[in-house]
Amino acid sequence: MANADIANGFTHIGGPSTMHEYTSSAAIAVGDLVSIASGKIAPYSEGDGDPFVTAIGVAATSATGSGTTVLVYDSPTAVFRVQTETATAYVAATHDGKCFDVAGATGVQECNLGATVNDTLIVLGQELVNGSTEEAAHAKVRVMISRHALGAYSANTSRSSAADPVAN
Numbered sequence: 648m649a650n651a652d653i654a655n656g657f658t659h660i661g662g663p664s665t666m667h668e669y670t671s672s673a674a675i676a677v678g679d680l681v682s683i684a685s686g687k688i689a690p691y692s693e694g695d696g697d698p699f700v701t702a703i704g705v706a707a708t709s710a711t712g713s714g715t716t717v718l719v720y721d722s723p724t725a726v727f728r729v730q731t732e733t734a735t736a737y738v739a740a741t742h743d744g745k746c747f748d749v750a751g752a753t754g755v756q757e758c759n760l761g762a763t764v765n766d767t768l769i770v771l772g773q774e775l776v777n778g779s780t781e782e783a784a785h786a787k788v789r790v791m792i793s794r795h796a797l798g799a800y801s802a803n804t805s806r807s808s809a810a811d812p813v814a815n
Contacts, residue, residue: 650785651778654755656680657705657729660774660789663722669703671710671717676754679706680767681719683796688717690753693765701796702767723795728774728787735760737786742770746793758788769793 656678672687680691683703691702704721720727731737732750737760746766750759758768771789773779779787 650781650783650787652730652733652785653778654730654732654751654757656754656756657727657790659705659707659720659725660728661726662724662791664720664725665722666707666718667721668716669719669721671715672713673710674712674753675706675710675715675717677706677709678756679753680704680749680756680792681706681717687713688719691749691756691767693748693750693759693762693767701794702792703796704792721797723798724791726771727790727792728776729756729758729768729790730779731784731786731788732757732759732761733784736783737773737788738782739773742788743772745770758790765794767792767794 657680669688673689675690680702681688682691688703704719705727707718707720710717742760746769748759748762748765749756749767751757768790774787774789776787
């Protein structure tokens with residue numbers, strides 16, 4: 648049976664659960680990967696033309712617009728679950744330990760296994776949950792932020808127990 652297509656952003660599942668308060672510059676949904684600029688956060692967007700834009704973490708609370716205080720899971724070693732997008736089927740032997748981009752708008756961000764321009768996320772492995780048990784499109788995967796504003800997780804780290812704190 649195919650994996651259910653239920654994109655809902657990122658869910659914190661392991662590693663440090665450190666959260667800090669940030670001020671929003673736009674509407675943000677719980678589970679959005681967010682970036683920081685001029686001291687304010689906004690939903691992370693690939694392809695903004697700036698190779699130095701990095702993610703700060705994942706929103707634990709939402710914002711209806713600019714000026715709202717948002718709690719963000721911002722540890723560089725936090726682990727998140729996220730759905731893979733439609734165009735490329737997840738295959739453990741091909742994708743685990745590799746870096747990929749983010750796709751989607753606020754509230755429905757996904758891991759884009761077909762894009763490696765920005766290498767924002769490192770895939771640690773599949774997260775087996777109800778509705779997502781196949782190596783296929785829409786698989787739920789464990790990821791870390793490889794281009795993190797507070798300290799990048801090494802994109803060259805191979806998949807091992809050290810690289811995957813959830814697997815321990």
